[in-house]
Amino acid sequence: MFYWLLKRVLVGPLLWLFFRPEVEGLEHVPAEGAAILASNHLSFSDSFFLPLVVPRRTTFMAKAEYFDTPGLKGRLTAWFFRGVGATPVDRSGGRASEAALRTGLRVLEAGELFGIYPEGTRSPDGRLYRGRTGVARLALEARVPVIPVAMIDTEKVQPPGQVLPKPGRVGIRIGEPLDFSRYYGLESDRFVLRSVTDEIMYALMRLSDQEYVDIYASSVKGRAAAAAAAAQRAA
Template sequence: MDAERLIYPLMKHVVLGPAMRAAFRPQVSGLANLPDGPVILAANHLAFCDSFVLPLVVPRQVFFLGKHEYFTRPGPAGRAMAAFFRGVGAIAVDRSGGHAAQAALDAAARVLERGEVFALHPEGTRSPDGRLYRGHTGVGRLAERTGAPVVPVALAGTDRVQPPGRRVPRPGRIGVRVGAPLEIAGRDVREFTDEVMRAIHAMSGQEYVDEYAPRRENRS
């Protein structure tokens, strides 16, 4: 068992888990929909803390992509940050340059090929206004490549506990709804991605926008 696997249960059950449960009082439904074996969790994206909420409520270890910068900062503080992100299941991926998308897909595929759980946000970035935006086809391409089922997840309330610009979440109730698994079964990745987003929309109740969410650097 490597260091990350030793750190993960400590972070989830001793360090972060109790504090987050007390602060967020998560209301969770649909965990019985989570199958054994490789699973892709596809969730809406309302706040930075979304990536930490999923590992908190899902009984299996959840992996997700993290910015390369989180793992490479110098000094004791940088090493502590890297240990923290590895401990909660983050995988370092350099998303700069022309091969960024392929590097992310390869990293996610390796997790699924081990029979584990990988989480992503098909919108690609946090919603700027609480609405649900069109999904990027990475979720469909990952399902096509690995054969793993996609489980749609709807998060609620994370944008209230951590609105834009707030570094530390404030106490408040959040909700997590886990939907039934979806299989790509040879379908077109765009069609399948749209089906995943419809499932998230049905559970979240968000207004749906049939266009990609603007990246933060392009927002006014």
């Protein structure tokens, strides 16, 4: 109930009023049945705009920090994400990542839509980065189609570090579903997982018109943080 209350009464009308999302390809989202919505990730607000325009409920992964950050802002953020049915994902890898995938599988096995950002984190500079293979595992294990989604200009209305978005026009382009049935039963093959993931990222690149960078966004962010720390020590 809280999900639909936010979407239709509390938050949704304001988003439509101030950001006027331009949506293309909504017909590619099935009216029923499980599917993965795989999106590029430019802004914190991506998790608001995509569920806003998709008629069906969409469960998204959200980083665990959104659920356990202290302070008033942290409590409000956790309250919002729990209310919209987001599932926390621990990005430390290993068993934590496996648990997140299991959660995604449960959502898909229930016949629902599951949203994921294959890059694993927001783009640091507006370019599209290498995808993590978790999206491929989900698609092959659940045996569901992957629908590529391109968020357009969301980083302009809410750049990284900006608490509240500023009014502006955003776009959402939804591509045709990708069928990976030819790979069913091969979800343990890392070469297949990489091939499937790369095909998804290629579809996102074509939809979004972003420049593609064949390294992980988290690696770029890690190097930038290390460089900033080194510069601070030197100063």
